[in-house]
Each structure stands twice: as C-alpha cells, then as structure tokens.
Amino acid sequence: MTVLDNTTSPAPARGLFERLSDVLWRRPRLLVALLVLPPLAWLGIVYLGSLFALLVQSFFSIDEFSGQIRYELTLSTYAELFRAYNLDIILRTVAMAAAVTVAAAIVAFPIAYFAARYARGPMKALFYLGVMLPLWSSYLVKVYAWKLILAREGILNWAFESAGLSWLLNAYLSLPGVGGNSLSVSWTGTFLVFLYVWLPFMILPVQAALERVPPSMLEASGDLGAKPGQTLRHVLIPLALPGIIAGSIFTFSLTMGDYIVPQIVGTSARMIGQAVYQYQGTAGNIPLAAAFAVVPILIMGLYLWFAKRKGAFDAL
Amino acid sequence: MKAAVEFSRVARHFGAVRAVDDVDLSIAEGEFFAMLGPSGSGKTTCLRLIAGFDRPTSGDIAIFGQSMGNVPPYRRPVNTVFQDYALFPHLNVRDNVAYGLMIVGQNKKARRQAADEALELVALPGFGDRKPSQLSGGQRQRVALARALVMKPKVLLLDEPLGALDLKLREAMQDELKNLQRHLGITFVFVTHDQGEALSMADRVAVFNEGRIVQAGTPHDIYYRPETPFVADFVGSSNLLQPDLTERLGGGRVHAALRPEAIRLTEQGHAAQVVSQAFLGTATRLTLDMDGHRLTALVPKGDALPAVGDTVHLEWAPGDLHLMKAGA
Known part of the structure; x- marks a missing residue:
C-alpha cells in the first residue's frame, strides 16, 4: 500500500538547503570546520598577523641621520628603550597600571560581593545597569567630563571649598609626584579617570567568580572557627582570585596601552601609549614604536606566568 | 546531666x-x-x-x-x-x-x-x-x-x-x-x-x-x-487505618497503625480480598481490600499463598493494632 510505503521509507531530501543539511549531518566535522574557519582566519591573519608584523618591526632600527628604516635585524631599538627618558616612560606606565589595578580590585570587590551574594531580581538588574551604563557612552565624553570635574573651576574643587576643606585639597596638590596645579593636570587626576573608565572590567569578572562560590563554603569556614576576616583571607579571596586576575588583565593592559586619558587629564610626562602614538606618527620611528608596544605584551606575559606559578588559577 | x-x-x-x-x-x-x-x-x-x-x-x-x-x-x-x-x-x-x-x-x-x-x-x-x-x-x-x-x-x-x-x-x-x-x-x-x-x-x-x-x-x-x-505514613510500611475502619475492628474512632507482618491469614476473622501479590524473597507481600480499605500483609516463605481474587480471613494479636491519640 502506498500509505505504508510513505511511513517506512525516509522522505527524499527536497531543495538545496535540505540537501546541504543532510551533508552536514553526515559529516559533522565539515560543520565544525565551516563554523571555525572564518573566525580562525580573522584571528590568525588579521589579528595575530598584524601583531607579528609589529614584532618584526621592533627588530629593525632607524638611521639616525636619514630617518630611514634599516631593514636589518638588530636589538639596538630595544637597547634604546633602556635610555633614561624611555625607561622613565615605561616605569611610570607600569606604576600607574599597577596602582589602577590594585585600586580597581579594592573598589570592585565589595560591589561584586554584594551583587553576587545579596542582589536578587530587580536589584541585580539595577546592578548590571549601573556597571554597564558608563560603558555605553563615548569614552572621550567621559574623559572630558572628568576633566571638567577635576578642573580648578570644577565641581570637586567647589565641593571642597563649600565644605571648608580647600586647605586639605591644596595640601594634597602641593605634594610632589601626585600633586599639581589642579587635579586635572596631576597624576592623581589621571589615576582617578583610569580607575573610573576601567572599573567595570574588574567588577564583572570578580562578580562572576564570586557567584560561583557556594554559600556553604563560607559557612564551613566559619564553622571551623574562622572569623569573617579570616574567611575573607583564606577562602573568599583565593576563590575569587581567578576573577581578580582576569579583571586585572583588563585594567592593567588597558591602562598600559591607553594614550588618550593621560593626554587629556594629567601632566605633560608621557606614558607608553602616548610614546607609541607619537613615534609611529609624527616622529616616524616605527621600530621604536613597535619596541614600546612589545613592552606591555612582555609584562602581561610575565604577570600571567607568575600568577599561574603562585597558584592563582588552582580554583578554576 | x-x-x-x-x-x-x-x-x-x-x-x-x-x-x-x-x-x-x-x-x-x-x-x-x-x-x-x-x-x-x-x-x-x-x-x-x-x-x-x-x-x-x-x-x-x-x-x-x-x-x-x-x-x-x-x-x-x-x-x-x-x-x-x-x-x-x-x-x-x-x-x-x-x-x-x-x-x-x-x-x-x-x-x-x-x-x-x-x-x-x-x-x-x-x-x-x-x-x-x-x-x-x-x-x-x-x-x-x-x-x-x-x-x-x-x-x-x-x-x-x-x-x-x-x-x-x-x-x-x-x-x-x-x-x-x-x-x-x-x-x-x-x-x-x-x-x-x-x-x-x-x-x-x-x-x-x-x-x-x-x-x-x-x-x-x-x-x-x-x-x-x-x-505512620512517613515512616512507612505500616498499614494506616482510617478511624471508621478502626472502629469497626473494635478499636474506637481513631487512626490506627497495623504492621503488615503482624497480620496472619486464618480460617475466621476479618474478611478481605487479595488484590495483588509481590514476591519479596523471604516473604510475599499481599495487597488486600477490606471493604474499600487497602491493607498490606506479609506471608512468610513456606506458608500457603492465596490466589489473586481469593477471599481471605485476617487476624492479629490485640496489642498489634496500635491506636493513635484522638484528633492526632
């Protein structure tokens, strides 16, 4: 009977897409290859390729008289990094990145802890909105807004004045290194703006890590005699460490590579990002720019290697 | 202490x-x-x-x-x-x-x-x-x-x-x-x-x-x-008797518990029908129907087994019918 035939033999593939589906079902590896190939090409050629090109550039040097690039492999450009004024740039940048990272971790932890442990429902939505909202507006706008906030005529100064604490702000600004004419032209200003723009990148991974810590873990610690401070030190922070490290990778590398914030808010002393920007642009010294750009990569690599050795990822 | x-x-x-x-x-x-x-x-x-x-x-x-x-x-x-x-x-x-x-x-x-x-x-x-x-x-x-x-x-x-x-x-x-x-x-x-x-x-x-x-x-x-x-229900395995059944069995109008292994099959006593049986190894579990109430009884290995549908007669020692407090 024809009705029976229809139910026992499989329906033939109809149309191009159905036949394509059949082929992909028979060869699952083909499907994986099709899915992976485009991003792999992007990552491999465009992303890593350009990085490699940069790396190669850093082994060339520039002829001091003609200003032409000499296409011979040499380490002389790297040697140039160790000249006092270049070394200053590197140390200054690393110090700033470290300060921003530590401060971001300290500020982010309680916020992330609250969000992971206590915020539920609408409260949680509000938390995500509060953390993400600043990311939705232009970075330039935020930095300029901070310049106005920190300026001598800005709201912060006004607040100190109104509270009768101008003397405190002025005393702080007169400190060498961190101070300046006003907050907006001081290292403190640069630090505050960095802390503000990169904070979400620390909060979110820390919150994700804390979310995965079962409440019973903290109870067990208390049950075994640990006061809250001891639980924080021996259980909570070690378990949140992968999140803190992930966040610190963001805050550290973003700070090290940035050339806009220190240009708008801060002193005239340069950071690595500005040096790269100037050497590859106006100065036309691509090899030195490339060598400078390698520095953050090296530092991040060292940092991750050290973190892994110290067992920061053991809780993963 | x-x-x-x-x-x-x-x-x-x-x-x-x-x-x-x-x-x-x-x-x-x-x-x-x-x-x-x-x-x-x-x-x-x-x-x-x-x-x-x-x-x-x-x-x-x-x-x-x-x-x-x-x-x-x-x-x-x-x-x-x-x-x-x-x-x-x-x-x-x-x-x-x-x-x-x-x-x-x-x-x-x-x-x-x-x-x-x-x-x-x-x-x-x-x-x-x-x-x-x-x-x-x-x-x-x-x-x-x-x-x-x-x-x-x-x-x-x-x-x-x-x-x-x-x-x-x-x-x-x-x-x-x-x-x-x-x-x-x-x-x-x-x-x-x-x-x-x-x-x-x-x-x-x-x-x-x-x-x-x-x-x-x-x-x-x-x-x-x-x-x-x-x-009785949560600890399980006991028969939980509703007050009207307990009363009919001579125990007063309260809930009662009756262990399956306390029930014996005899010639006279309370009549019930065998609904199903399950072989447990050392004993066989009978599910019985007594005027619409379900009861479970255990027949030890070696004892005569009634067939499903048979009418059997049940007996137990007076102390085995455990009466609960009224209103409990």
Missing part, C-alpha cells in the same frame, strides 16, 4: 513561612540523634540554628547549658558535615582537614600530624596531597567528616551527609558512621529524609513536619508506635 543541645520554644520564621515553629527539644550527651522529615519540614533549619548559620526568630538554643543566642558560628563548640561537603577547592585534602587547626593558630607540624591522623580515622590514609576534585563522592564525604572531627567538637552536625552517595556506599557509610560515633562518644545530630537511615542509625529520632516535631522517640517507638497518621 546537662543536655548536649536544648531547644526552648525555638521558632524561625522567614516572612510568613514558619520554617521552625515552637520547637522544644533535648539531645543528650553522647546520643546519636536523627532529625527526620520531608524537605521543607524544618529539620535542616534546626541544624543551621544549632550551627549558628541562622538565628532563631524567638526562643533559645543552649549547647551544654550555655545559651547560644549571641554566639557566632566560629565560637560554637560544634562542627558540621555539609550536604555538599563544602570542601575548599583551592586546598589539598590535608589542608582542608587542617583548616580549622590553622585558624586557631596551631603550628604546621602539629596540624599536619593531626590531619593525617584524622584521615586515617576515616580510612583515607595517604590522600593528603590530593585535591578534592580528584576524589570520589564517598571520599569527599570522608574528608568532610575528618575536617569536622579533627576539631574535636562536642556536637557533630551532619546535614544529609549520605544523600549524594549511591545505595551500596550509603549502607557501608551508615555502619561506619555508627561505629565512629560509638568509638568517639561525640553527640551526633543527623539530618535526613530517609526513614530507613534514621531508624537504623539513631538512638533517638525526631520526626519533623511543617516546622514542628510531631514525634520524638526511639526508632522502635517511631516504627511501632507512631503517634500521628503523618508519622
């Missing part, structure tokens, strides 16, 4: 939910005490109140005569084995076990030795260097036990510690826990929803329902003399 744990009119309300409602309870020193009940009956909340993870809305809990009203968990002489074990994933097994000793400031050598001894006690010698993630469920359970025992608690709290284990392992651990408790002489408070586990291990059982203790007593009493229909 002071009670190891004493609840005086303890209540814990979560908004409108009365998780624990006016509980009085006294656990003797050295006792293996089980808190039995379905999920949401308040037994785990009671355990958490003893540990100090939660505080009562009203009433007081005393441990060895000391009120725990304002005592945080880290200053209570109790330790807990958690349902999910709660082992610290970033520490190896030895450091997990030694955690409490590290917190109280014992030196490294002493706590290492104590941890290794505790691991030996729970039959895990040489496991100190492994990570919790490398252990099986049963092994993790033992580590959790060792971690609590190494603190030499006056009371050990166990929150469904065998719940995640498979049947065979569970039975083996039941014996081991019982032996360990006898050997150490520590008061054990054990929370479970498994009546078999509670009856086989505990010296005394409290049956919880809707935030209250409905009956507390020896496993024998709980099993043979359930005071309410809930206990």
